[in-house]
Amino acid sequence: MSPAPSLAQCCWGRQADPRRGLEEVHVDEKTVSPLLALSEDKKTLVFSPKKTKPYPDCPERFDHWPNALGTKAFHKGTHAWRISVDKSCAYKLGISYGSLQRKGPGNAARLGYNPCSWVFSRYDKEFRFSHNSQHQAVELVKCPAQVGVLVDLDGGEVLFYDPTACVILHSHREAFTAPIYPVFAVADQSISLVQ
Numbered sequence: 001m002s003p004a005p006s007l008a009q010c011c012w013g014r015q016a017d018p019r020r021g022l023e024e025v026h027v028d029e030k031t032v033s034p035l036l037a038l039s040e041d042k043k044t045l046v047f048s049p050k051k052t053k054p055y056p057d058c059p060e061r062f063d064h065w066p067n068a069l070g071t072k073a074f075h076k077g078t079h080a081w082r083i084s085v086d087k088s089c090a091y092k093l094g095i096s097y098g099s100l101q102r103k104g105p106g107n108a109a110r111l112g113y114n115p116c117s118w119v120f121s122r123y124d125k126e127f128r129f130s131h132n133s134q135h136q137a138v139e140l141v142k143c144p145a146q147v148g149v150l151v152d153l154d155g156g157e158v159l160f161y162d163p164t165a166c167v168i169l170h171s172h173r174e175a176f177t178a179p180i181y182p183v184f185a186v187a188d189q190s191i192s193l194v195q
Contacts, residue, residue, distance in 0.1 A: 027070060029055075032055060033063070067183065068184050070183070074153060076153050079150075082193070083194065084145065088188045090186065091188070092183075092185040093119060093120060094119035095183060097181070100183070111130070111183060112131060118158050144162040147160055
């Protein structure tokens with residue numbers, strides 16, 4: 001009996017119809033940092049170095065880092081979504097547990113610097129995968145216009161890919177212990193969820 005295919009192998013089989021299986025993801029307005037503005041359709045985050053909007057303070061809101069979570073948690077199965085990143089030179093995107101800290105400047109609320117978040121990031125021409133303050137450089141030939149996130153909660157894998165070039169950017173295995181949320185950060189221009 002052959003082993004089950006990895007999530008990366010499954011991804012390649014889906015390229016004939018790249019939109020098949022994509023989730024309808026929206027940004028949760030209650031989590032949006034004051035450094036970000038959220039579009040009316042809840043799909044675009046725009047960075048502003050000055051606090052853009054006096055959002056009401058609530059326990060869910062990130063108050064220091066320019067982060068936001070998706071509205072829906074995923075408990076099991078395979079889920080995928082895409083983000084248009086061609087307008088930004090500084091972003092993070094991926095997944096996190098709902099227990100991710102939201103308040104303060106510490107690493108507990110900083111994406112990729114704690115055990116609650118797994119992110120693919122770009123800063124200028126540098127790309128990397130980060131989790132729990134462990135960073136892996138990701139060497140790319142060109143900057144992707146979109147980044148896809150594919151997570152298999154049952155199989156324990158998260159994969160980041162370029163849907164335009166049909167290239168897997170990075171994959172990571174993890175035994176997820178709680179439901180996960182899509183997570184986003186932007187510190188230059190804007191990023192947008194794609195349907």
